[in-house]
Amino acid sequence: MGKKVDLDGILEDLDATTTLDGLQEITERVRDAFGVDHIVYHWVDSAGEQYGCGTYDDSWVQHYLEQGYLRTDPVIIGCYQRFHPVDxxxxxxxxxxxxxFLKDALAHGVGNQGYSIPIRGPNGQFALFTVNHNCEDEEWAEFTENHSRELILMAHYFNRKALEFEPDRGPEKAQTLSPREIDALTLLAIGYSRAQVAQTLSISEHTLRVYIESARFKLGALNTTHAIARALSCGLIVV
Amino acid sequence: MGKKVDLDGILEDLDATTTLDGLQEITERVRDAFGVDHIVYHWVDSAGEQYGCGTYDDSWVQHYLEQGYLRTDPVIIGCYQRFHPVDxxxxxxxxxxxxxFLKDALAHGVGNQGYSIPIRGPNGQFALFTVNHNCEDEEWAEFTENHSRELILMAHYFNRKALEFEPDRGPEKAQTLSPREIDALTLLAIGYSRAQVAQTLSISEHTLRVYIESARFKLGALNTTHAIARALSCGLIVV
DNA sequence: TTCTTCTTCCCCCGAAATAGGGAGGCACCG
DNA sequence: CGGTGCCTCCCTATTTCGGGGGAAGAAGAA
Structure with missing residues (x-):
């Protein structure tokens, strides 16, 4: 632990990876390079884990998913509200x-020390890059201090790859809304009623409805709420 | 341009900064260290720019805000849907x-080349770290390639500070929705009507309404659409 | 120029959402 | 054991939204 790490080499190989198996191999390589017990990257999602790679035992990963630990894991809960890497x-x-959870994790070979970096992408994407080890507090504090920047970069590059592998997250589905449509959806999104929006924009409520309908049509939305959700997800409006 | 940059020194000073003025000074220092025309960090928000520091002329910043370019700036729109740094x-x-916008920006002294790094924090926070310069394409390509990692780290540290300065974004401020509330809002956000949601969740429509109301209350939302917009912005639900 | 898009305005009516009440059971934490 | 939060169900009104029409001028793109 605490060696000098060939960051450039790892990041380049990470960039060149085209398969999930390749990512998996790199986690092992990173683990060895850092001289720690485990390296894990995983995408966290309400729909369950979409991507995950790392050096934890399969039995632990299996158990983790079966137990629904995605919802109770203190690491996930804690990281979700933070930007800083978290010890x-x-x-x-x-x-x-x-x-x-902790007792269970330790029993499955997870080390007592951990350092997790939250990463966020477009449309609410959220992932964690974690390094895990079994050692004393002092040794661990020194390690995290020495390597935090390398770990941040590695987290960034891992997530970059994961987003590449997930086609739905691409920017290709870009619609264009007219300025008035954007105004209308934005005001609706901040809680105004149609009447208030119409008044704010100094147009009749009927006109407003035309904008909402055309926006709904463009976005392929089933109703106003759906249209606003899509517009937000696509970054067409910001609240 | 293209010098060897004292990254460690800058990041340490960034870490030690306790004021916005301090951040502003560091942007100037980073600009000089990289030998580029401009460095800008800004937090993007519908409420207008909450934090911004950088080396653009005040007249441009003023003009930018007055013209409402936050809504039309192609850099913001483009970065919002991406994770990669964007040329x-x-x-x-x-x-x-x-x-x-482009014509206006160039007229105000903004360089023709730009490289922006999107950064996201908890609760839908979104910011940009941008480096801007006036030069030929080849020179710029070389610069961005050589410094992308340093820029990513710098973006990360800038945002870390900005989040520290923004008390509302702290970990304790986060709302938690119950699983049923999340289910309800998620289904509404994908366009289901209340009746459909109730059926999908196998609960009565009346029960569903209670969830929506309590979620609305928790999120401080004026109506269902607003609640969904907030939940999406905060990353509490994903569509 | 022609054609599309954007903007604005108007009608009606049925369906859906909102607001205000109330009530019981279950699980967990201190 | 009592409080708190979550889940479930029910009522009645009123307001708002959605879909069905149609129409006109202005601006910009092909």
């Missing part, structure tokens, strides 16, 4: 479910 | 509003 010690382990 | 040349400059 596991600073998380909230006081709840009952967290204690159960 | 401005790869953006869509074909629309009328984009051409107007």
């Amino acid at each position: 596991w010690k600073r998380l909230d382990w006081s709840t009952k479910s967290a204690r159960i | 401005w040349k790869r953006l869509d400059w074909s629309t009328k509003s984009a051409r107007i």
Whole structure:
């Protein structure tokens, strides 16, 4: 642990990877380069884990998913609200479910020290890059301090790849809304009623409805709420 | 342009900064270190720019805000849907509003080359770290290739500071929605009517309404559409 | 020039959402 | 054990939204 790492080499290979298996291999390589027990990248999603690669035992990954730990894992919960990389010690382990999870994790070969970097992409995408090890606190503090920048970059590059592998997340489905349509949807999105929006824009409510309808049509939305959700997801409007 | 940059020194000073003025000074220092025309970090928000620091002329910043370019700036629109750092040349400059914007920007001393890194934090926070310069394409391509990693790290550290300065974005401020509330809002966001949502969740429409109301209350939303917009912006639901 | 898109305005009516009440059961935490 | 939050169900009104029409001028693109 604590070696000098060939960051450039790893990032280049990461960039050149075209398969999930390739990512998996790189996690192993990163683990060895850093001299730690485990490296894990995983995409966190309400629909369950879409991508994950890392050096944890399969049995633990399996168990993790089966137990629905995605919803209770204190690492995920804690990282979700943070931007900084997070040392596991600073998380909230006081709840009952967290204690159960911790005991279970340690029993499956997960190390007692962890450092997780939250990463976010477009449309609410969220992922974690984690390095895990079994050692004393001092040693770990030194390691994380020495390598935090390399880990941030690595997290970034891993997520870049994961987003490439996920075609739905691409920017290709770009619609264009007219200025008035954007105005209308934006005001609706901040809670105005149609009447308020019409008044704000100084147009009749009927006219407003035409904008909403045409926006709905362009976005392929089933109703106003759907149109606003799509416009937000696509970044066409911002709230 | 293209010098060897004292990344460690800059990042350490960035870490030690406690004021917005300090951030502003660092943008100037980074600009000089990289030998480029401009460095800008800004937080993007519908409420207008909350934080921004950089080396653009005040007159341009003023003009930018007055013209409402936050809504039409192709850099923002383009970056919002991407994770990769973006070279401005790869953006869509074909629309009328984009051409107007470009002309206006060049007239205000903005360079013809740009490289912007999108950054995202908790609760839908979104910011951009941009480096801008006036030069030929080849020179620029070489620069961005040589410095992309440094720029990513710098973007990360700038955003870290901005989040520190914004108390509302702290981890404790986050709303939590119950699983049923998330289900309800998610289904509404994909266009289901209340009746369809109730059926999908196998609950009565009345029960569903209670979820929507409590979610609305938690999110401080004025109506269902607003609640969904907020939940999406905050990353509480994903569509 | 012609054609499309954007902008603005108007009608009616049925369907859907909202607002305001209330009530019981279950699980967890201190 | 009592509080809190979550899940479930029910009522009645009123307001708002959605879909069905149609129409006209202005601006920009082909």
